[in-house]
Amino acid sequence: MEIPKEQVTFTVHPPVEFIYALNFTANEESLYKFYLDFNFSPSEELRLLIEEMKSKLSKYMSNELIYFFEWQDMLHILGRIILENETIKTTQDLIRFIEQICDKELLSYIIRQALYSENDSSQSLVCWSDCQHIAGNIRQLISDMDDKTDEDKEKLMECVENPSEIKARLCLLMTQFYEKCYKPVEHKILIKLESTKEKYERLLHEDPNYFDKEFLGNFSGFKYERMKIHISYFTQIRPWLFHTKPYNDTLWVNLGIYTDQYPRKMFTKAKVQKFVKLLSDKKRFEMVEMLGKKPHYVYELAAALELTPPTVSYHLTSLTDLNLLRIERKNNRAYYSLDREIVRELLKNAEEVLLA
Incomplete structure (x- = not known):
């Protein structure tokens, strides 16, 4: 504890x-x-x-x-x-x-x-x-x-x-x-x-x-x-x-x-499945890669990925659903960055699920 x-x-x-x-x-x-x-x-x-x-x-x-x-x-x-x-x-x-x-x-x-x-x-x-x-x-x-x-x-x-x-x-x-x-x-x-x-x-x-x-x-x-x-x-x-x-x-x-009644291993397996599915989208993969390097706000991501801001927000929601992101507000801009510990945990979970 x-x-x-x-x-x-x-x-x-x-x-x-x-x-x-x-x-x-x-x-x-x-x-x-x-x-x-x-x-x-x-x-x-x-x-x-x-x-x-x-x-x-x-x-x-x-x-x-x-x-x-x-x-x-x-x-x-x-x-x-x-x-x-x-x-x-x-x-x-x-x-x-x-x-x-x-x-x-x-x-x-x-x-x-x-x-x-x-x-x-x-x-x-x-x-x-x-x-x-x-x-x-x-x-x-x-x-x-x-x-x-x-x-x-x-x-x-x-x-x-x-x-x-x-x-x-x-x-x-x-x-x-x-x-x-x-x-x-x-x-x-x-x-x-x-x-x-x-x-x-x-x-x-x-x-x-x-x-x-x-x-x-x-x-x-x-x-x-x-x-x-x-x-x-x-x-x-x-x-x-x-x-x-x-x-x-x-x-x-x-x-x-x-x-x-819902063991954590079932929840973990479902999270891994969602994570793999999330990364299968090329733009989301690139977004994860960018956010792992440094924080970005929506319009930065939109310009770099050649997407509209609403599409970026949609993808960010998918990442947020798995708690992959940290958010910090500066000068009224929301800066998103990858939560490295959560990603490491998911990758470890993926290994446990796939190589058990």
């Missing part, structure tokens, strides 16, 4: 599970494809639950769910809010918190997340406590972003120009989804997760080294003193992180409820 097991806390955190429910319902098709790519079949119980929740949404609410949560930043925005505000302990607490903060405070969370990178210099780019100047300072930053799609920029600009409307729409969506769709099943899900939490606590206590190797992988790129592990129904397998830095020296990990 990177840290003693006494500094690892297991939890079932209702607001975290609620936002994963929102995210899964909005991105059902793409998440099922992800599971298919990793040779995992989500439970029939999950499929039926998602269909049941979707059946209770009006057409308007379905569109709002897609608007906010197909936008992947929203999951991490809400995750950041939960992690930074320890008084948020229930789903109702989360909804009330967003209802009660001023619209520009919500905007500051949104923009901070949009500007987040592993270096996370977003705090220094804008004085977040000075709400009077947020809109004026942010428009140019959004316009200059080279790592965002036009659709993402348009959504961010709408948040800047209409923060009150965005807040009202988000609150209405979360309230309606909770009352109509999630509240009727929340207790059942939390009871199931509490039981699973006890199982993972026993596994950690019995063999910390095995637990770390099998379930947590390598979080050496993060600096933290404590780890909090939320057991999650809607992530199903493997560990997931919010795209935020550890808060109060605590790293939050969301561990899927069925991770123990």
Whole structure:
């Protein structure tokens, strides 16, 4: 273990599970494809639950769910809010918190997340406590972003120009989804997760080294003193992180409820398959080669590879899906570089899989 097991806390955190429910319902098709790519079949119980929740949404609410949560930043925005505000302990607490903060405070969370990178210099780019100047300072930053799609920029600009409307729409969506769709099943899900939490606590206590190797992988790129592990129904397998830095020296990990039924060797084999497939594309291979030599931003890669910036962004997403990249923001440009340790690990995994 990177840290003693006494500094690892297991939890079932209702607001975290609620936002994963929102995210899964909005991105059902793409998440099922992800599971298919990793040779995992989500439970029939999950499929039926998602269909049941979707059946209770009006057409308007379905569109709002897609608007906010197909936008992947929203999951991490809400995750950041939960992690930074320890008084948020229930789903109702989360909804009330967003209802009660001023619209520009919500905007500051949104923009901070949009500007987040592993270096996370977003705090220094804008004085977040000075709400009077947020809109004026942010428009140019959004316009200059080279790592965002036009659709993402348009959504961010709408948040800047209409923060009150965005807040009202988000609150209405979360309230309606909770009352109509999630509240009727929340207790059942939390009871199931509490039981699973006890199982993972026993596994950690019995063999910390095995637990770390099998379930947590390598979080050496993060600096933290404590780890909090939320057991999650809607992530199903493997560990997931919010795209935020550890808060109060605590790293939050969301561990899927069925991770123990999906051995790491299966996940590793699927990753190797995706890695080999990724490198089979000539342009992606050249991109990996370039990023291994030095950091590049999108327009540099586009010019060197004779591709359009949107095509480069598409390829970068493929690399990001395998955690192959590090991102650092300088002068509002996102610089991508290859995470050499992850690549070395994948190459070692490939050897183990192919030469076993």
